[in-house]
Amino acid sequence: xxxxxxxxxxxxxxxxxxxxxxxxxxxxxxxxxxxxxxxxxxxxxxxxxxxxxxxxxxxxxxxxxxxxxxxxxxxxxxxxxxxxxxxxxxxxxxxxxxxxxxxxxxxxxxxxxxxxxxxxxxxxxxxxxxxxxxxxxxxxxxxxxxxxxxxxxxxxxxxxxxxxxxxxxxxxxxxxxxxxxxxxxxxxxxxxxxxxxxxxxxxxxxxxxxxxxxxxxxxxxxxxxxxxxxxxxxxxxxxxxxxxxxxxxxxxxxxxxxxxxxxxxxxxxxxxxxxxxxxxxxxxxxxxxxxxxxxxxxxxxxxxxxxxxxxxxxxxxxxxxxxxxxxxxxxxxxxxxxxxxxxxxxxxxxxxxxxxxxxxxxxxxxxxxxxxxxxxxxxxxxxxxxxxxxxxxxxxxxxxxxxxxxxxxxxxxxxxxxxxxxxxxxxxxxxxxxxxxxxxxxxxxxxxxxxxxxxxxxxxxxxxxxxxxxxxxxxxxxxxx
Amino acid sequence: xxxxxxxxxxxxxxxxxxxxxxxxxxxxxxxxxxxxxxxxxxxxxxxxxxxxxxxxxxxxxxxxxxxxxxxxxxxxxxxxxxxxxxxxxxxxxxxxxxxxxxxxxxxxxxxxxxxxxxxxxxxxxxxxxxxxxxxxxxxxxxxxxxxxxxxxxxxxxxxxxxxxxxxxxxxxxxxxxxxxxxxxxxxxxxxxxxxxxx
Numbered sequence: 001x002x003x004x005x006x007x008x009x010x011x012x013x014x015x016x017x018x019x020x021x022x023x024x025x026x027x028x029x030x031x032x033x034x035x036x037x038x039x040x041x042x043x044x045x046x047x048x049x050x051x052x053x054x055x056x057x058x059x060x061x062x063x064x065x066x067x068x069x070x071x072x073x074x075x076x077x078x079x080x081x082x083x084x085x086x087x088x089x090x091x092x093x094x095x096x097x098x099x100x101x102x103x104x105x106x107x108x109x110x111x112x113x114x115x116x117x118x119x120x121x122x123x124x125x126x127x128x129x130x131x132x133x134x135x136x137x138x139x140x141x142x143x144x145x146x147x148x149x150x151x152x153x154x155x156x157x158x159x160x161x162x163x164x165x166x167x168x169x170x171x172x173x174x175x176x177x178x179x180x181x182x183x184x185x186x187x188x189x190x191x192x193x194x195x196x197x198x199x200x201x202x203x204x205x206x207x208x209x210x211x212x213x214x215x216x217x218x219x220x221x222x223x224x225x226x227x228x229x230x231x232x233x234x235x236x237x238x239x240x241x242x243x244x245x246x247x248x249x250x251x252x253x254x255x256x257x258x259x260x261x262x263x264x265x266x267x268x269x270x271x272x273x274x275x276x277x278x279x280x281x282x283x284x285x286x287x288x289x290x291x292x293x294x295x296x297x298x299x300x301x302x303x304x305x306x307x308x309x310x311x312x313x314x315x316x317x318x319x320x321x322x323x324x325x326x327x328x329x330x331x332x333x334x335x336x337x338x339x340x341x342x343x344x345x346x347x348x349x350x351x352x353x354x355x356x357x358x359x360x361x362x363x364x365x366x367x368x369x370x371x372x373x374x375x376x377x378x379x380x381x382x383x384x385x386x387x388x389x390x391x392x393x394x395x396x397x398x399x400x401x402x403x404x405x406x407x408x409x410x411x412x413x414x415x416x417x418x419x420x421x422x423x424x425x426x427x428x429x430x431x432x433x434x435x436x437x438x439x440x441x442x443x444x445x446x447x448x449x450x451x452x453x454x455x456x457x458x459x460x461x462x463x464x465x466x467x468x469x470x471x472x473x474x475x476x477x478x479x480x481x
Numbered sequence: 482x483x484x485x486x487x488x489x490x491x492x493x494x495x496x497x498x499x500x501x502x503x504x505x506x507x508x509x510x511x512x513x514x515x516x517x518x519x520x521x522x523x524x525x526x527x528x529x530x531x532x533x534x535x536x537x538x539x540x541x542x543x544x545x546x547x548x549x550x551x552x553x554x555x556x557x558x559x560x561x562x563x564x565x566x567x568x569x570x571x572x573x574x575x576x577x578x579x580x581x582x583x584x585x586x587x588x589x590x591x592x593x594x595x596x597x598x599x600x601x602x603x604x605x606x607x608x609x610x611x612x613x614x615x616x617x618x619x620x621x622x623x624x625x626x627x628x629x630x631x632x633x634x635x636x637x638x639x640x641x642x643x644x645x646x647x648x649x650x651x652x653x654x655x656x657x658x659x660x661x662x663x664x665x666x667x668x669x670x671x672x673x674x675x676x677x678x679x
Contacts, residue, residue, distance in 0.1 A: 030484035031499050039503040232504075239505065421595065423584040438584050 026286065026294065032302070033292035034234060043161060044234065045154040046144075047287040051311020057131055061141040064132060072192030072200075077403055079431070084194050090432050096365065097403045099432050101372070105364050112357025117243070118350040121250040123342065124329075125257040126305035129244065135228075135236055136306065138186065140290065143179060143229045150175045154287070180226050187221035234291045238302050248301070250350075253332045254341045258305050260285075260296040260327050261335055271320055278326050284316055285309035285327055295327055370465070371406065371429075372399040373458040375474035378438065383477040389419070389442040390478040396422075396437040396456060400429035407462050410437065413471060414455035418443045422456075441476060452476040547648070556652070561617035564652060565659040574657030577650055581643065590661040591669030603640070605670040606661045615662060621655045 025042070027033040036042045074081040076095045083092040091098040098105065120127055130136060151157045151171055160168045191214060192200050200214075208215040228236060237244055251257070260279075269276025279296065286294045288309060291302040295309045313327040334340045378393035385391070400406050408427045412420040419442040427435055441454045453473050460468040485498045523529040530538060554560070564570050579588065585603030586592050592601030604612060612634055613623050627642030643651055 028484075030497060032502075035500070035502045037500060039500040039506065041502070041504065235502065235504070239502070419599065421584065421599075424579075440584070 026283075027289075027292055027297070028294070029297045029300065032238065034238070034302075041231075041235075042292070043158075044290060044292045045157045045161075046290045046308065047154040047284070047312075048148070049288040049308045049312045049315070051307075051314055053307035053311050057306075058141070060131055061137045064137055065141065068134075069189055072189065072197050079403055080196065082193060083196060085196065086194055092403075095403060097401065097431055099399065099401070101399070102368065102401075105361055108357050108361035108364060110357075112354060112361055115350055115354035115357055118250055119347065119354050121247055122252070122255060122346050122350050125251060125255050126244070126247055126303070129237065129304040130306035133304075135241075136304065139229055139233060140306070142182060146178055146182075147175060150178070176230065179230050180222070183225035183229065184218075184222045186225055187218050190221065191218055234302070234304075237304050238291060244301070244304070251299075252344070252346055254334075254344055256329050256331055256334075256340075257299055258295060258303060258307055258310060258327065259299060259330055259332075259335055261325070261330070262296065263335070265296070265326050278317070278322055280316070280320070282316055284312040288312045299332075368401065369470065370400075370402050370463055370468050371408065371458070371460055371470065372397065372401065373408075373456070373470045373472040375439070375454060375456065375472045376436075377474065383479075385445060385479065386442075388445045390445060390448045390476070392441045392443075392454060392476050392478075394439045394441065394454060394474060396439050396458070396472060397434065398427060398429060398437065398458065399434045400431060402463065403431050405430045405433075406460050409459045409461060410439075411457050411459075412455075413457045415443065415452050415476070417447050418454075420454075420456075443476060443478070448476075448478045449481065450478075452478075551648075556618060556621055558617045561621060561652075561655055561659065564656040565617070567656070570653055570656050571660055574653035574655070577646070577654050578657050581646070582654070589666045589669075590658070590664075591666040593666070593668040593670060600670050600674050605672075606658055607664045607666045607669050608672070609663070609665075610672045617655065617659055620658055621651065624654050624658070625651045 025033070031037075034042050034044055071082055072080065079092045079095075079097065081092070081094050083090075085091065089100040091102070117128060147157065151160055160171065188200070188204065195203070195214060199211075203211040203214050262277075265277045265279030267276055268279040268281045271280050285296065286309075288311075289295070290306060290308065291304055293300045293302045295303065307329075309327050310329070314324040317324050317326055331340055374397045375394045376397055378395055380393075383390055383392050396410065398408055400408075406429055408429065410422050410425050410427070412418075412422070421440040421442075423438045427437065429435060439454075439456065443452065452475070454476050455471055455473045458470050458472060487496045487498050489496070523531060578586075578590075582590075582603070585601055586606055587595070587601045587603075590606035591608075592603045592605045594600055604610075611619075613619055613628055623640055625642065625644050625648075628640040630639035643654065646654075
């Protein structure tokens with residue numbers, strides 16, 4: 001995917017150029033720009049850029065960050081809107097309550113989401129990466145902005161890198177402290193999705209010894225986030241993130257990607273030169289790239305689709321009075337022939353799988369019973385014969401799946417002629433509450449035969465959906481005849 | 482500084498020889514060293530507890546703690562009398578009774594007849610007849626360990642052990658049953674019925 005028809009033009013693609021007698025390294029397709037030949041990190045300080053894609057991104061990020069911080073605190077009814085309480089094995093999802101039994105729904109939910117990502121990637125490439133991924137949202141939207149505020153623009157930051165410790169101690173130190181605090185905020189918010197917020201607040205204001213696991217988790221998470229956003233940055237996107245690598249398999253010649261129109265731009269030359277293409281080799285697209293590539297070399301692994309280069313080049317084109325779009329969103333086919341095709345087999349396939357996942361999840365959700373009622377054989381002997389009755393002991397397991405308290409009534413249903421003793425016939429259960437009610441079945445010896453089943457009717461009387469009923473049944477055991 | 486290409490080709494495919502990022506190499510080396518330390522600590526020397534061992538340790542510690550607690554606060558008649566006078570304690574005992582004991586002893590503890598006309602399988606806890614004895618500590622033992630059926634003394638059904646609910650629950654149940662003693666509810670099972678096989 002990194003081949004462009006123009007790759008053979010020798011000079012302009014030299015990875016190292018002479019600039020005012022200083023050797024400056026430029027991105028190429030054969031090496032990773034953010035790593036030096038000796039293996040050390042080549043820290044990238046992307047230049048500032050303004051443009052319409054930046055505006056779209058910034059608006060979106062305000063919404064996304066707002067949702068991330070606010071969602072653990074939002075309640076629907078008496079439960080949080082989104083809480084994955086692993087310790088209690090209760091899961092709350094926008095009004096629905098699940099227990100561990102229902103966890104299999106998660107398979108369809110997650111695969112549905114996964115295939116949605118596939119569809120998006122097949123159509124629009126790494127749209128997730130550049131616009132919605134937390135790495136980008138927090139790094140570009142929060143951390144780099146603060147870095148710019150404290151340390152200055154890209155050149156100033158690069159200078160500060162080379163400055164001696166004494167010169168940069170306070171500035172860098174202040175930045176580190178602020179970064180650490182923000183990382184702590186992010187990791188505490190994260191815990192709010194897995195721990196009820198009241199417990200989280202209580203844990204935050206009491207001794208770490210009371211909630212050791214949560215404390216260690218938040219500490220480690222804060223450190224990891226701190227190291228990630230201060231130093232690791234684009235290495236995560238390039239080396240660690242599997243989704244980035246997956247993209248290559250999901251693209252085809254019609255996927256809309258960030259790309260350079262080399263038909264229009266080549267051969268490069270100064271603006272005044274006649275016969276040269278639109279590209280004036282200003283290197284703005286390279287300067288603003290957060291992953292350190294030259295988009296003019298073609299689609300590359302490192303490109304996260306942030307569209308900084310599009311805005312940068314459009315800006316330069318505007319100043320030169322030329323058309324925008326020298327670097328733009330287009331497909332490989334679009335760049336070569338000008339045609340764009342959205343409708344294709346790949347999109348249908350991914351779309352179908354996405355719909356399958358989402359449909360299965362919705363079906364499973366809506367067809368779920370309001371409560372579980374199961375007859376489970378009591379431990380110990382399978383049956384006993386007492387006073388000319390065959391005696392079977394069961395436990396009725398009741399689980400309330402609704403998000404509010406419900407009352408249940410238990411009554412005998414079968415078999416005919418059996419004496420049934422139910423420990424409690426009316427039970428009140430809180431949401432996701434469970435109870436075991438002992439139930440004894442006595443079948444007269446004379447009436448007992450193989451194949452008889454114990455049956456109980458369990459009714460929920462106070463559900464807003466009306467009277468709900470389930471039958472719990474189990475085989476009755478007895479002497480073989 | 483063009484990238485170096487290795488001499489060997491794989492079916493015509495060439496390979497670069499770029500250096501791996503130092504951070505990658507060092508996390509890898511550290512992971513290797515850590516894994517050696519981990520292996521030696523947990524498996525070679527056994528200085529670390531594998532999950533089964535740490536579980537056993539926790540169990541032993543809990544059993545020891547319980548033993549200490551029982552030594553400090555032995556279950557005596559006096560102590561049980563005190564607990565039976567504690568209203569909150571008795572109320573909790575009543576809740577436990579309702580959940581666990583009513584199947585055989587009925588809701589009022591009298592083991593009376595149900596709607597089908599059958600006596601409760603258990604004993605009448607409210608009358609004067611106590612098969613195993615009515616001292617507080619005896620009641621405690623009966624609930625804790627259960628009793629075997631013994632036709633000689635007039636008990637055919639036996640009594641289930643409730644130790645699995647925990648000592649705290651058994652103490653609360655004992656306190657509640659002590660308050661039932663002597664209440665002689667109407668329709669309770671008469672002593673003659675004990676002697677009949679249930």
